[in-house]
Amino acid sequence: MEEIRARGFVKMDTIDMRKVDEELQRRVYRVWTKQKISDDRQGQQKIRFTDSKEEQEEEEEEWEIDPAGKLVVKGVIARGTFGSVHRGVYDGKDVAVKVLDLGEGKKLRKAFLQEVSVWHKLDHPNVTKFIGATGGRTEITLQVDDDEILLPSNMCCIVLEYLPGGNLKNYLIKNRLRKLPFDVVVRLALDLARGLSYLHSEKIVHRDVKTENILLDAKRTPKITDFGVARFEASNPNEMTGKTGTLGYMAPEVFSQNSYDRKCDVYSFGICLWEIYCCAMPYPNLGPLEQASAVVYKNLRPEIPRCCPSSLANLMKRCWNADPKRRPEMEEVVQTLEAIDTSKGGGMIPPDQFQGCFCFFRHRGP
Numbered sequence: 001m002e003e004i005r006a007r008g009f010v011k012m013d014t015i016d017m018r019k020v021d022e023e024l025q026r027r028v029y030r031v032w033t034k035q036k037i038s039d040d041r042q043g044q045q046k047i048r049f050t051d052s053k054e055e056q057e058e059e060e061e062e063w064e065i066d067p068a069g070k071l072v073v074k075g076v077i078a079r080g081t082f083g084s085v086h087r088g089v090y091d092g093k094d095v096a097v098k099v100l101d102l103g104e105g106k107k108l109r110k111a112f113l114q115e116v117s118v119w120h121k122l123d124h125p126n127v128t129k130f131i132g133a134t135g136g137r138t139e140i141t142l143q144v145d146d147d148e149i150l151l152p153s154n155m156c157c158i159v160l161e162y163l164p165g166g167n168l169k170n171y172l173i174k175n176r177l178r179k180l181p182f183d184v185v186v187r188l189a190l191d192l193a194r195g196l197s198y199l200h201s202e203k204i205v206h207r208d209v210k211t212e213n214i215l216l217d218a219k220r221t222p223k224i225t226d227f228g229v230a231r232f233e234a235s236n237p238n239e240m241t242g243k244t245g246t247l248g249y250m251a252p253e254v255f256s257q258n259s260y261d262r263k264c265d266v267y268s269f270g271i272c273l274w275e276i277y278c279c280a281m282p283y284p285n286l287g288p289l290e291q292a293s294a295v296v297y298k299n300l301r302p303e304i305p306r307c308c309p310s311s312l313a314n315l316m317k318r319c320w321n322a323d324p325k326r327r328p329e330m331e332e333v334v335q336t337l338e339a340i341d342t343s344k345g346g347g348m349i350p351p352d353q354f355q356g357c358f359c360f361f362r363h364r365g366p
Contacts, residue, residue: 063120065132126195128225129161165216182347197330209268247288263324270319
C-alpha cells in the first residue's frame with residue numbers, strides 16, 4: 001500500500017467526488033472571471049483610444065450606488081435566465097442582490113434600465129423596497145465560501161430589501177392541505193391589492209402579477225417585486241400590445257396581442273386571489289399554452305369552491321372578466337376587500353380546525 005501511494009496512486013473509494021467537483025467548479029469560475037475581467041478591461045482601453053472625452057464620460061444616474069467597500073454579494077437564493085438572486089450585505093444591512101449578466105448586446109441593458117427607472121421611484125409598504133443598483137461601470141465582489149471573486153463590470157446588480165418569508169406561491173403550496181383561515185386570505189389579498197392600487201396611481205403597469213412575484217417579510221406582509229417588464233402606462237392604449245407576462249396569469253387581451261392597459265393587472269390579481277383562497281394552482285391538468293388558449297377562446301377560469309363567500313367569489317369574477325372595461329379599478333378592489341367581514345370565518349377551513357376542505361367535491365346521494 002505504501003508503495004502504491006509513493007507512486008502517486010490513490011484508492012478511488014477514499015476520494016470524496018462531490019468535494020472534488022465543487023472545487024473544480026470554483027476553480028473554473030475563477031479562471032472564467034479573470035478572463036472576463038481581462039477582456040472587459042482590454043475593451044475599455046480600446047474605447048479610450050477611439051472615443052472622445054465627452055463620449056467617455058457618463059452622468060451618474062440617481063439610482064446608481066457605488067458598491068466599493070459597502071456591498072458584499074453572498075450565496076444564491078434563486079436563479080433565472082439572465083442572472084441570479086443572492087443574499088448580501090449593503091452598508092451593514094441584510095439585502096437581496098439581483099445580479100444580471102447584460103452581455104454585449106443593447107437589449108438586456110435597455111430592459112435593465114427600464115426596470116430600475118420604474119422601481120427606484122416607488123415607495124409603498126406593499127412594494128419591495130429598492131435600495132440602489134450598479135450600472136455596469138464598477139466591479140462587484142462575489143463572496144463564495146471564504147473566497148472573494150471579482151465579477152466583470154458588464155454585470156449589473158439591483159440591491160433590494162431582504163424579505164425572509166420567500167415568495168407567496170411557495171407559502172401557498174406549503175398550506176395546500178391545511179388551507180388558510182379566511183382572515184389571513186383577506187389580509188394577504190388586501191395588501192396585494194393596495195400595492196397594485198399604488199402602482200396604478202403612479203401610472204405604472206406591472207404586467208407580470210403572479211404569486212411568484214409577491215414576496216413575504218418576516219410578518220408575512222406581501223410585497224410586489226420584479227419590475228422587469230413593468231412600464232409607465234401609455235396615454236394611447238394602442239402603444240401597449242404583445243404577449244408580456246406569464247401564461248396562466250396573462251389577461252386574454254394581452255395573449256391575443258390586442259391593445260391593453262392597467263386592467264391587465266386586475267385580471268392577474270383575480271387569478272392570484274383564487275390561489276390565495278384555495279392554496280392551489282389553477283388549471284393543474286393543462287399546459288401553459290393550453291391554459292392561455294382556453295382562457296381566450298373558451299372563457300376558461302378557475303373553478304370557485306362552493307364554500308367561498310359570495311363577496312369574494314363575485315370579486316374574483318369581476319376581476320377576471322373577459323372585457324377589461326368591466327373589471328374594477330384596483331382602488332375599488334381595495335374598498336371591497338376592506339368591507340368584507342372575516343369575524344365569522346368563510347375560508348376553506350374553519351380557523352380552529354386543520355382538516356382539508358372538500359368544497360370541490362360533488363354532493364353524494366340525492
